[in-house]
Amino acid sequence: VKKSGRGGYALFTREMEMQSLERILMENELRKAIELEQFHIHYQPKISFFREEINGMEALVRWQHPELGLISPERFIPLAEDNGFIIQLGEWVMRRSCAQNKKWQQQGLPFLRVSVNVSVKQLMEPDFVTKVETILMETGLESCWLEIEVTESTFVDVDDATSILEEIRSLGIRISIDDFGTGYSSFSYLKQLPVDTLKIDRSFIEDIDTNEESKAIVKAVLTIAETLGMDVIAEGVETREQLAVLHEDGCSQAQGFLFSKPLTEDEFEVYLRNSQRY
Ligand code: C2E
Ligand code: CA
Ligand code: CA
Ligand code: CA
Numbered sequence: 001v002k003k004s005g006r007g008g009y010a011l012f013t014r015e016m017e018m019q020s021l022e023r024i025l026m027e028n029e030l031r032k033a034i035e036l037e038q039f040h041i042h043y044q045p046k047i048s049f050f051r052e053e054i055n056g057m058e059a060l061v062r063w064q065h066p067e068l069g070l071i072s073p074e075r076f077i078p079l080a081e082d083n084g085f086i087i088q089l090g091e092w093v094m095r096r097s098c099a100q101n102k103k104w105q106q107q108g109l110p111f112l113r114v115s116v117n118v119s120v121k122q123l124m125e126p127d128f129v130t131k132v133e134t135i136l137m138e139t140g141l142e143s144c145w146l147e148i149e150v151t152e153s154t155f156v157d158v159d160d161a162t163s164i165l166e167e168i169r170s171l172g173i174r175i176s177i178d179d180f181g182t183g184y185s186s187f188s189y190l191k192q193l194p195v196d197t198l199k200i201d202r203s204f205i206e207d208i209d210t211n212e213e214s215k216a217i218v219k220a221v222l223t224i225a226e227t228l229g230m231d232v233i234a235e236g237v238e239t240r241e242q243l244a245v246l247h248e249d250g251c252s253q254a255q256g257f258l259f260s261k262p263l264t265e266d267e268f269e270v271y272l273r274n275s276q277r278y
Helices: 006-033 073-083 086-106 128-139 158-170 202-206 212-228 240-249 265-277
Strands: 039-048 053-065 069-071 114-117 146-151 174-180 197-200 231-234
Touching: 006 053, 006 073, 039 086, 039 265, 053 073, 053 086, 053 265, 069 073, 073 086, 086 114, 086 128, 086 265, 128 158, 146 158, 158 174, 197 212, 202 212, 202 240, 212 231, 212 240
Parallel strands: 053 114, 114 146, 146 174, 174 197, 197 231
Antiparallel strands: 039 053, 053 069
C-alpha cells in the first residue's frame, strides 16, 4: 500500500478479499478437476549436448479450466500443497506419465526416462514408496525409466527425506534435485542425500553469459557434481549464447525453450518420431 489512510486500506482489503475469494473458488474447482479430466501433462525434452539428442523428458502438469482457462502450475501447485490435494494430484501425474511412457515404448519409440516432480508433502506421506511401486507395477514401466525431481530447499527434515529417497533409489528410480542452488543449504546436504542429478536453477542460467557470479556458481556446481559422481542438467536454456557457455564449462545436459517448450502428448510423440533419425 503506497498511500496511508482509508483509501489505501480499503484497496488493500479489497485485494485481499479477491485473493481469498479466488482461492476458495480455485480450491473447490481443484478437487473436482481430476474427475472432470481437466488436468493434462505436457512433456519437455531433456537434451544431451553431444549430438543434441533427446535423452529424457520432464512431466509438467497443466490445468485447463472451462471458465478460468489455462491455469499455470505456479498458481495451483502452491494451493494444492497447502490443502493437501497435491498428494492425489501428484499420484495422478505419476501414474499418467508412467503409463504414457510405457505406451510410447510399446509403440517402438526410443526408450526414455520420464522425470516427475514430487512435492515434499507427497514424498513424506507414509505410503509414498508403496504407491510408487504400485504405479510401476500397474503401468508395467520398468523403474529405470522413472526419475523423481525434488526440491531440496523445501525439505523439513533432511534425515527423513534421505531415508525415503534411499528407498526410492533402491527400487532403481533415479533422483534429481530440482532448482539446485536456490536453497540455503544445498551444498551441505549433498554428501548425505542419495542423488543422481543436480538440476541447476533457471535463475543462474538466465544470465550465465553476462553475469560472472552466475557463471561461477554454475562452474562450482559442475565441479562438486563431478567430485560426487553426479550428473548435472541446466534448466531454462533459451539462447545459443547460454548454451555455448554451458558447453564450454563442461555441462552435458540441458532443458529449455531453445530446444523445445513443454509439448502435449501428441506433439511430443511427433517430436519423438522425428528425433529417431539420431
Ligand atoms: P520446475 O519443476 O522448475 O519446472 C520448470 C519450469 O520452467 C516449467 O514451468 C517449464 O515450463 C519452465 N521452462 C522450461 N524451459 C524454460 C525456458 O527455457 N525458459 C523459461 N522461462 N521457462 C522454462 P511450468 O510447467 O509452468 O511449471 C512450474 C512449476 O510448477 C515447476 O517448476 C514445478 O515446480 C511445478 N510443477 C509442475 N508440474 C508439477 C507436478 O506434476 N507436480 C509438482 N509437485 N509440481 C509441478
Ligand atoms: Ca522440475
Ligand atoms: Ca526447476
Ligand atoms: Ca521451479
